[in-house]
Amino acid sequence: MPKNRAVLIDQIIKQTMRICAFSSLFFLFLIFLFILIEGLPLFYRVGVGNIIAGFKWAPTKGAFGIFPMIVSSFLVTIGALILGAPLGLACAVYLAEYAGKKKKLFLKPALELLAGIPSVVYGFLGVIYIVPLIRTYCGGSGFSLLAAAIVLGVMILPTVISISYDALMSVPRTYREGSLAMGATKWQTTYRVVIPAASSGILASFILGMGRAIGETMAVIMVAGNALRIPGSILDPLRTLTSNIALELAYASGDHRLGLFSTGVVLLIIIMILNYLANFVIRQKVIK
Amino acid sequence: MAVVTFMRVVGAAIICLLISAACGNQTSSQVVYRRHVVTIAGSTSVMPFTEKLAEHFMIEHPNFIINVQSGGSTAGIQACLNRTVDIGMSSRELKHEEKSLTEIIICYDGIAVIVNPENPIRALSLQQIRDIFAGVLTNWKALGWIDRRIDAVTREEGSGTRSAFEELVMHGAAIDDGIMVQDSNGSVKEVVATDPYAIGYVSLGMVDTRVVALHVDYVRPSVETILARQYKIVRPFLYLINGTPSGPAQQFITYVLSKDGQKILEREGLIPVYAKK
Numbered sequence: 169m170p171k172n173r174a175v176l177i178d179q180i181i182k183q184t185m186r187i188c189a190f191s192s193l194f195f196l197f198l199i200f201l202f203i204l205i206e207g208l209p210l211f212y213r214v215g216v217g218n219i220i221a222g223f224k225w226a227p228t229k230g231a232f233g234i235f236p237m238i239v240s241s242f243l244v245t246i247g248a249l250i251l252g253a254p255l256g257l258a259c260a261v262y263l264a265e266y267a268g269k270k271k272k273l274f275l276k277p278a279l280e281l282l283a284g285i286p287s288v289v290y291g292f293l294g295v296i297y298i299v300p301l302i303r304t305y306c307g308g309s310g311f312s313l314l315a316a317a318i319v320l321g322v323m324i325l326p327t328v329i330s331i332s333y334d335a336l337m338s339v340p341r342t343y344r345e346g347s348l349a350m351g352a353t354k355w356q357t358t359y360r361v362v363i364p365a366a367s368s369g370i371l372a373s374f375i376l377g378m379g380r381a382i383g384e385t386m387a388v389i390m391v392a393g394n395a396l397r398i399p400g401s402i403l404d405p406l407r408t409l410t411s412n413i414a415l416e417l418a419y420a421s422g423d424h425r426l427g428l429f430s431t432g433v434v435l436l437i438i439i440m441i442l443n444y445l446a447n448f449v450i451r452q453k454v455i456k
Numbered sequence: 457m458a459v460v461t462f463m464r465v466v467g468a469a470i471i472c473l474l475i476s477a478a479c480g481n482q483t484s485s486q487v488v489y490r491r492h493v494v495t496i497a498g499s500t501s502v503m504p505f506t507e508k509l510a511e512h513f514m515i516e517h518p519n520f521i522i523n524v525q526s527g528g529s530t531a532g533i534q535a536c537l538n539r540t541v542d543i544g545m546s547s548r549e550l551k552h553e554e555k556s557l558t559e560i561i562i563c564y565d566g567i568a569v570i571v572n573p574e575n576p577i578r579a580l581s582l583q584q585i586r587d588i589f590a591g592v593l594t595n596w597k598a599l600g601w602i603d604r605r606i607d608a609v610t611r612e613e614g615s616g617t618r619s620a621f622e623e624l625v626m627h628g629a630a631i632d633d634g635i636m637v638q639d640s641n642g643s644v645k646e647v648v649a650t651d652p653y654a655i656g657y658v659s660l661g662m663v664d665t666r667v668v669a670l671h672v673d674y675v676r677p678s679v680e681t682i683l684a685r686q687y688k689i690v691r692p693f694l695y696l697i698n699g700t701p702s703g704p705a706q707q708f709i710t711y712v713l714s715k716d717g718q719k720i721l722e723r724e725g726l727i728p729v730y731a732k733k
Contacts, residue, residue: 224633226613226630227613227614228619236633295646295650299650303651307605308605308607309605309607309636309647309654310651311636311647389639390643393636394612394638394639395633395635396633396637405634405636414639415612415637416612416639418500418527418528418530418531418614418639419528419529419531419612420530421530421534421614424613
């Protein structure tokens with residue numbers, strides 16, 4: 169009897185856990201469902217081409233083109249990656265290969281703190297310090313692609329560093345020992361053996377960093393200037409997909425609101441592709 | 457690691473529960489004292505003034521509680537249509553499909569075109585302002601200042617201030633896509649206050665010493681010039697009601713339109729209804 173009871177409790181707990189685990193899937197499904205229900209009708213009515221490849225966004229006048237925002241989102245993301253990826257990778261290499269226990273002890277928590285700073289704080293600092301610096305030394309209004317890329321470059325650091333670090337740490341010790349035994353220096357070992365071995369994980373960290381950058385909203389609204397045109401230089405203002413939704417949601421009604429949901433659909437698809445790519449890259453390595 | 461995270465989540469949940477329980481008690485005890493609740497929501501331009509009015513009203517009528525929320529003109533109109541609020545606030549005219557609501561003009565508000573104090577230009581014509589925002593005029597040199605690009609700032613699509621500006625200044629011309637967009641009066645002012653080469657537009661009531669309001673067609677924007685019908689960039693602030701308002705809501709609206717209420721609005725830099733008419 170007591171044994172039966174134990175089995176029963178075990179079963180109950182197992183089922184409860186299963187429900188909890190699947191609830192996240194359920195929420196994801198709901199989010200998809202609602203965004204699609206709200207966003208798709210406009211695609212049907214206005215035409216996919218007119219939305220995705222349209223240049224003119226004037227939702228109260230019936231123009232729903234978000235092409236400039238798609239381009240801008242990618243430009244900002246690539247900019248953030250150019251600034252954040254090398255720095256993040258260098259930091260991860262230092263942590264994994266060079267840093268002693270003591271240094272790790274304060275570097276790791278510091279990185280976690282960096283990840284925990286709310287994005288509005290990044291945006292605020294960007295507006296107060298980075299924007300005026302760019303205005304003074306580079307020209308333009310300062311609200312620009314460059315400002316957004318710098319702020320986002322810092323914001324993706326924690327993602328890039330922690331995932332690259334995990335990838336570097338999962339390289340077996342024997343690889344390093346083998347290389348060192350052959351007479352290679354520490355840097356040669358890192359550069360020629362460890363980083364190539366961890367390359368898929370590092371690449372995945374860049375892709376997930378891209379996902380973070382493309383999804384960031386608040387900080388970008390504050391420093392990017394939000395103009396509707398594709399920027400002609402890195403000093404021009406621009407508007408990303410996420411900014412578009414957050415900027416206009418408060419006053420949007422009718423088709424305007426549907427237009428913002430359509431923006432959401434496009435964003436969702438882009439993020440899905442990025443996540444899929446990241447998973448694909450990681451899995452590739454396992455198969456080898 | 458996972459266990460630690462789990463513990464944190466549980467801890468946070470417990471704290472949240474405690475806080476919400478504490479807050480719940482507080483509000484319920486307040487409700488016992490103040491029986492008449494009026495909920496107002498809408499335009500971010502009208503909200504600060506409604507808050508002021510509500511403060512004064514609640515001092516005089518301690519058994520009232522007036523909840524003022526922002527959200528934007530459209531959100532206010534929607535909420536009023538759904539009857540989730542007693543009064544909606546709007547800083548833009550109602551669209552055709554929203555006309556079932558009753559509009560009450562509570563005051564008028566000027567829109568000031570502002571520049572940074574470092575900018576020596578103090579006056580522009582309406583035509584010049586239109587050209588700047590239409591993307592025709594893009595350099596301060598054309599207006600007699602230095603050779604530097606004009607950093608124009610506008611409000612986002614759907615904003616009440618923007619639609620009033622489009623109607624009163626642009627006269628149907630489109631605002632250029634290359635112009636920066638900010639999502640509130642406050643952030644437009646912030647950009648203009650920090651960027652010497654910027655130009656933007658905000659509620660006249662928002663203008664302070666950090667920015668300079670330009671003369672438009674030789675007229676200084678002020679309560680006096682608006683009353684004299686010289687300054688032309690003026691729009692109404694609206695309260696909206698759906699059908700017959702509840703007793704408390706009606707009482708608040710009566711207060712806002714009374715001499716006392718209008719005086720408060722006048723002190724905030726707005727133009728009272730009786731003066732304009």
